[in-house]
Amino acid sequence: MDRTDLAQDGGASPGTQAIEHDLAVLVRALEGLYRSRKYPLERAQYLLLLALREGARPSGDLAATLALDHSTVTRQLAALEKGGLIARRPNPLDGRSALIEATAAGRARCAEMQALRLRRLEEMLADWSEPERQRFAADIARFNAQVMGHSRTAREEPGLG
Amino acid sequence: MDRTDLAQDGGASPGTQAIEHDLAVLVRALEGLYRSRKYPLERAQYLLLLALREGARPSGDLAATLALDHSTVTRQLAALEKGGLIARRPNPLDGRSALIEATAAGRARCAEMQALRLRRLEEMLADWSEPERQRFAADIARFNAQVMGHSRTAREEPGLG
DNA sequence: ATACACAAGTTGTATGATGCAAGTAAATTG
DNA sequence: CAATTTACTTGCATCATACAACTTGTGTAT
Numbered sequence: 001m002d003r004t005d006l007a008q009d010g011g012a013s014p015g016t017q018a019i020e021h022d023l024a025v026l027v028r029a030l031e032g033l034y035r036s037r038k039y040p041l042e043r044a045q046y047l048l049l050l051a052l053r054e055g056a057r058p059s060g061d062l063a064a065t066l067a068l069d070h071s072t073v074t075r076q077l078a079a080l081e082k083g084g085l086i087a088r089r090p091n092p093l094d095g096r097s098a099l100i101e102a103t104a105a106g107r108a109r110c111a112e113m114q115a116l117r118l119r120r121l122e123e124m125l126a127d128w129s130e131p132e133r134q135r136f137a138a139d140i141a142r143f144n145a146q147v148m149g150h151s152r153t154a155r156e157e158p159g160l161g
Numbered sequence: 162m163d164r165t166d167l168a169q170d171g172g173a174s175p176g177t178q179a180i181e182h183d184l185a186v187l188v189r190a191l192e193g194l195y196r197s198r199k200y201p202l203e204r205a206q207y208l209l210l211l212a213l214r215e216g217a218r219p220s221g222d223l224a225a226t227l228a229l230d231h232s233t234v235t236r237q238l239a240a241l242e243k244g245g246l247i248a249r250r251p252n253p254l255d256g257r258s259a260l261i262e263a264t265a266a267g268r269a270r271c272a273e274m275q276a277l278r279l280r281r282l283e284e285m286l287a288d289w290s291e292p293e294r295q296r297f298a299a300d301i302a303r304f305n306a307q308v309m310g311h312s313r314t315a316r317e318e319p320g321l322g
Numbered sequence: 323a324t325a326c327a328c329a330a331g332t333t334g335t336a337t338g339a340t341g342c343a344a345g346t347a348a349a350t351t352g
Numbered sequence: 353c354a355a356t357t358t359a360c361t362t363g364c365a366t367c368a369t370a371c372a373a374c375t376t377g378t379g380t381a382t
Binding site: 042043069071072094097 | 367368369370371372376377378
């Protein structure tokens with residue numbers, strides 16, 4: 001509201017500025033909320049299992065999909081494997097990599113986790129109408145695409161010179 | 162799309178389910194993007210300095226505002242103080258706490274950080290119209306309020322029995 | 323085939339952020 | 353003034369992550 005001595009907007013539109021601030025706070029708060037302790041799965045591992053619902057794939061794929069360093073994926077997969085939630089199958093096309101797939105236990109755990117998260121989210125969205133939710137979801141997905149395009153964690157300029 | 166063998170929706174609406182998934186990925190991606198390395202300020206410290214733009218206040222206040230454990234705030238403030246970005250002033254009303262305020266250097270650093278983030282965000286939102294941005298910002302703020310209401314990190318049921 | 327460059331994955335190491343539990347010090351209350 | 357509560361700090365453990373160096377398999381060029 002009072003923007004008298006602030007000169008840092010660098011030409012950003014009011015909408016952008018509002019997003020910047022609120023999103024920063026939101027991300028922080030969601031980090032804390034999603035922090036396991038009481039959840040049956042680590043956050044990072046949940047995301048990996050979600051990605052594996054699409055089918056078996058090599059770990060490098062997962063790293064690219066989630067904009068994570070490959071080494072991070074390696075470690076998370078090791079943890080998942082120790083817990084019996086994923087399995088590795090030799091890749092017939094490339095002996096260097098293995099195909100990662102979720103086990104039945106892994107799929108079950110992922111579903112359990114998702115159910116818990118959905119229940120909580122449902123509470124938080126209690127007074128949102130369904131169209132409002134869908135619109136918000138669409139905006140998030142749209143924004144997501146842009147963010148992923150900016151991530152470049154394990155990939156340099158994929159065709160954007 | 163194909164939801165044949167998935168039974169984990171627990172009654173959540175389609176909108177909620179879409180939000181659940183995309184938001185999880187988004188939060189993860191933004192974490193990585195906001196990870197400093199190339200930024201002049203740690204993410205947590207940036208949030209603290211932002212909160213201090215409202216004026217000087219005790220650290221407990223900051224913890225509540227950001228849904229952080231008080232000990233986390235203590236440490237981040239120590240780091241900020243070492244860098245000369247905040248200062249402590251005795252609290253005339255309570256000798257146990259001090260009033261935390263941003264120094265001129267702190268305000269400058271915060272502004273610099275914000276400018277960088279805004280520039281990047283502006284790129285990502287390049288093809289969003291201003292009304293679209295504002296609508297997204299409003300949704301984020303609305304959702305934010307709900308999330309904060311669910312955080313309860315350092316505060317038990319503030320009047321919600 | 324042999325050697326060399328490249329790609330996929332793993333391990334060593336460092337950093338950041340965080341919470342919980344236990345401690346200290348000031349304020350409040352009986 | 354003793355007991356309790358409140359604000360903050362410190363010790364410790366954990367999670368998540370990246371970057372750099374290394375290992376091993378692929379593919380290609382000679």
